[in-house]
Amino acid sequence: MARPLRIVIAGGGTAGWMAAATFARFLETGFDIDLIESDAIGTVGVGEATIPQIRLFNDALGLDEDAFLRATGGTFKLGIEFVDWHRKGSRYMHAFGDVGRDVGLLPFHQYWLRARALGLAGDLSAYSLNTQAALAERMQRGPARTAQVLPGMPYAYHFDAALYARHLRRYAETRGVNRIEGKITRVTRDGESGDVSGLVLEDGTTVSADLYIDCTGFRGLLIEEALETGYEDWTQWLPCDRAVAVPSARSAAFTPYTRSTAHAAGWQWRIPLQHRTGNGVVFSSAHMSEDEATATLLAGLDGEAMAEPRTITFRTGKRRRMWNRNVVALGLAAGFMEPLESTSIHLIQSAVSRLLTLLPGQTISEVDRAEFNRQSDFEWSRIRDFIILHYKATERDDTAFWRQCRDMAVPDTLAAKIALWQANGHIVREREELFAEVGWLQVLAGQGLVPRGHHPLADAISPSDLGEFMDMIDKLNAREVAQMPSHAAFVAQHCAAPAA
Numbered sequence: 375m376a377r378p379l380r381i382v383i384a385g386g387g388t389a390g391w392m393a394a395a396t397f398a399r400f401l402e403t404g405f406d407i408d409l410i411e412s413d414a415i416g417t418v419g420v421g422e423a424t425i426p427q428i429r430l431f432n433d434a435l436g437l438d439e440d441a442f443l444r445a446t447g448g449t450f451k452l453g454i455e456f457v458d459w460h461r462k463g464s465r466y467m468h469a470f471g472d473v474g475r476d477v478g479l480l481p482f483h484q485y486w487l488r489a490r491a492l493g494l495a496g497d498l499s500a501y502s503l504n505t506q507a508a509l510a511e512r513m514q515r516g517p518a519r520t521a522q523v524l525p526g527m528p529y530a531y532h533f534d535a536a537l538y539a540r541h542l543r544r545y546a547e548t549r550g551v552n553r554i555e556g557k558i559t560r561v562t563r564d565g566e567s568g569d570v571s572g573l574v575l576e577d578g579t580t581v582s583a584d585l586y587i588d589c590t591g592f593r594g595l596l597i598e599e600a601l602e603t604g605y606e607d608w609t610q611w612l613p614c615d616r617a618v619a620v621p622s623a624r625s626a627a628f629t630p631y632t633r634s635t636a637h638a639a640g641w642q643w644r645i646p647l648q649h650r651t652g653n654g655v656v657f658s659s660a661h662m663s664e665d666e667a668t669a670t671l672l673a674g675l676d677g678e679a680m681a682e683p684r685t686i687t688f689r690t691g692k693r694r695r696m697w698n699r700n701v702v703a704l705g706l707a708a709g710f711m712e713p714l715e716s717t718s719i720h721l722i723q724s725a726v727s728r729l730l731t732l733l734p735g736q737t738i739s740e741v742d743r744a745e746f747n748r749q750s751d752f753e754w755s756r757i758r759d760f761i762i763l764h765y766k767a768t769e770r771d772d773t774a775f776w777r778q779c780r781d782m783a784v785p786d787t788l789a790a791k792i793a794l795w796q797a798n799g800h801i802v803r804e805r806e807e808l809f810a811e812v813g814w815l816q817v818l819a820g821q822g823l824v825p826r827g828h829h830p831l832a833d834a835i836s837p838s839d840l841g842e843f844m845d846m847i848d849k850l851n852a853r854e855v856a857q858m859p860s861h862a863a864f865v866a867q868h869c870a871a872p873a874a
Contacts, residue, residue: 377736378404378405378406379404379405379584379735379736380405380406380408380582380584381401381405381407381408381583381585381586382408382409382410382573382581382582382583382585382586383408383409383410383587383589384410384586384587384588384590384596385409385410385411385415385589385590385591386409386411386589387535387539387589387591387705388535388539388705388719388722389589389704389705389706390409390411390539390704390705391409391539391540391542391543391546392431392542392704392719392723392726393587393589393704393726394407394542394546394551395435395542395545395551396431396434396435396726396727396730398545398546398550398551399434399436399549400730401733406552407546407550407551407552408551408552408553408581408583409546409551409552409553409554410553410554410556410573410581411555411556412556412557412558413555414557415557422532422533422534422535422645422647422652423451423454423530423531423632423643423645423716424530424532424533424719424720425470425530425715425716425717425720426528426529426530427723427724428530428531428719428720428723429529429530430723435542435545437541437545439869441869442533442538443531443865443868444869444870444871445537445540446534446537446538446871447533447534447537447648447871448531448532448648448869449532449533449628449646449647449648449865450513450529450531450532450630450864451470451529451531451532451632451716452469452471452507452508452513452527452529452630452631453467453468453469453470453504453505453631453632454467454469454631454632454633454634454715454716455508455631455634456468456636456764456820457633457634457635457636458635458636458637459634459641459764459768459770459820459821460768460769460770460820460822461768461822462770462772464820464822466497466498466819466820466821467502467504467505467508467509467631467816468715468813468816468817468820469499469502469504469505469508469816470527470528470529470530471502471503471525471528471812472502472503472525473498473502473812474501474502474847475523477835477843478831479831480829480831481801482501483498483799483815483819484799484828484829484831484832485835485840485843485844486498486501486844487799487828487832488828488832488833488840489840489841489844492837492841494840494841494844495841495844496844496848498815498816498819498820500847500848500851501847501851502816502851503518503524503525503854504527504529506851507630507855507858508631510855510858511627511628511630511860511861511862512630512855512858512859512860512861513630513858513859513860513861513864514527514858515527515529518854519854519857520850520853520854520857521850521853523850524850524854529630530716532632532645532646532652534647534649535719554575554581556575556576556577556579557576558573558574558576558590558595559574559575559576560573560574561573561574561595561596561600562574563600567699568699569700570586570596570600570601570699573586583700584734584736584738585700585701585734585738586700586701587701587702587704588701588702588708589705589707591706591707592706592707593707594693594703594707595707596701596703596707597698597703597707598693600701601698601699601701603693603694603703604693604695605689605691605694605709606693607690607691608691608758609689609691610782611758611762611765611782611784612690612761612762612765613661613775613779614639614640614641614658614712615658615659615660615687615688615690616657616658616659616664616667616685616687616688617654617655617657617685617686618654618655618667618668618671618683618684619653619654619655619671619684619686620653620654620671620672620675620679620680620681620682620683620684621650621651621652621679621680621681622651622676622679622680623650623651623677624646624648624649624650624651625646627676628646628861628862629644629646632644632645636770637655637657637674638662638773638776639661639662639667639773639775640656640657640658640661640667641655641656641714642654642656642670642671644676648865648870648871649871650677650680651675651676651677653671653675654671655667655668655670655671655674656713656714657670658775661773661774662775664685671683688710689710690710690712690758691709691710692708692709692710692711692750692751692754693707695743695747696708696725696746697743697747697750699738700738702725702729702746704725704726705718705721705722708721708725708750709754711754711757711758712761714761714764715757715760715761715809717757720808721753721754721757725750728746728749728750732745749806752805752806753806753807753808755785755787756787756804756808758785759784759785759787759788760808760809760813762784762785762788763788763791763792763814763817763821764821765782766779766780766782766788767818767821767822767823768780768821768822769822791814792823795814795818795823795825796823796825796826797825797826798825798826798827798828799825799827799828799829800829801814801818
């Protein structure tokens with residue numbers, strides 16, 4: 375009988391414990407799982423907003439949704455509101471779920487483009503159930519109640535990332551994951567293969583494995599310091615390189631959505647939890663000082679600050695290889711994706727899923743590594759393009775930062791998407807891109823990009839029928855939202871966290 379395959383996770387936090395929980399759930403026999411974590415080392419832990427795929431992850435683990443939300447102070451998220459991005463005073467929602475209803479061969483937005491040109495349609499937000507519910511601060515789960523033609527609302531969560539890691543730690547440890555308390559002081563390598571051969575702890579203990587998972591944050595102790603993998607820097611397109619974060623007291627505005635407000639040299643996030651509100655300013659240090667960013671952050675709070683602001687330094691980009699030799703990097707060790715579209719936790723989730731699919735036996739094959747890296751590179755680069763779009767497609771010229779973003783050259787993959795949209799409103803999703811057509815639609819339209827034309831098949835419907843169709847969807851959404859409980863009442867009824 376073959377010996378168990380040993381996997382060691384270096385580092386805890388959200389990335390480490392997501393990996394550990396997944397391995398505990400799906401690698402029940404034939405594997406030994408250790409996680410090395412030091413109580414003396416903190417985590418970045420500002421990622422508190424997610425996208426709907428997190429529900430698939432939690433469901434795969436068998437987590438009870440309401441218990442998870444109670445344990446993490448969690449709330450519901452129907453989308454992200456973008457304020458002042460297109461121009462000062464503008465706002466739009468990138469909501470989850472459908473926008474309108476497709477008809478025949480055409481997506482809804484082709485009819486909407488024609489209706490807008492004829493003055494028969496309102497803002498795109500009127501045709502999104504999630505947007506209407508979010509703006510009304512309402513929430514419900516399950517199928518639509520008042521109109522069967524409406525789908526249920528997809529949703530994600532806001533939660534305390536540190537409490538989520540703690541929740542997953544309990545899950546993983548009860549299923550056999552062995553946590554080792556200790557600080558890694560040295561990484562040893564095999565002189566012949568170049569693979570990592572062991573992790574030396576502060577007390578002299580060496581922990582060895584067949585496969586190492588690097589969850590050591592920005593430092594990348596294994597993937598970078600030991601293996602010198604290299605880093606692909608994206609600051610030419612995403613110039614923000616700092617964030618200042620602070621929690622504030624829970625606000626009366628208990629919104630089921632994240633808010634991103636653009637400022638002179640970046641943007642500010644607002645994430646409502648049950649016990650507090652998460653806030654942060656992301657900025658370019660070439661265009662704004664840390665003192666200015668901190669002042670901007672504190673001036674934008676809608677509740678009393680609960681701690682001293684703390685600064686995080688980063689470079690948006692990724693490792694050149696996320697699986698190098700016998701090391702797989704997850705989370706911040708793999709790279710940093712600006713959190714504008716709440717993709718940080720999803721990138722951990724997708725990487726863990728990808729690793730399970732390509733999990734090696736006693737021998738790691740180069741073709742498995744290459745495929746893992748190919749899929750990772752594609753996913754990261756397409757998310758990168760989506761985030762760049764928010765900066766590029768702007769009419770703001772009030773600061774040097776926004777002029778630089780507006781005038782910059784963008785990756786060819788993004789330039790092609792913009793050109794296709796601007797011609798006749800076409801949006802093509804390539805392979806397994808994370809963001810589907812409806813996501814691109816809301817950001818392209820929300821950022822003020824107007825196509826020159828629309829699909830000719832949209833002209834087949836008469837103007838009177840087209841106007842009636844648009845009006846029907848608007849009214850169905852309004853009727854559905856009117857019967858929903860408030861977000862605050864929904865949380866109080868189903869998943870209220872214990873009082874602090």
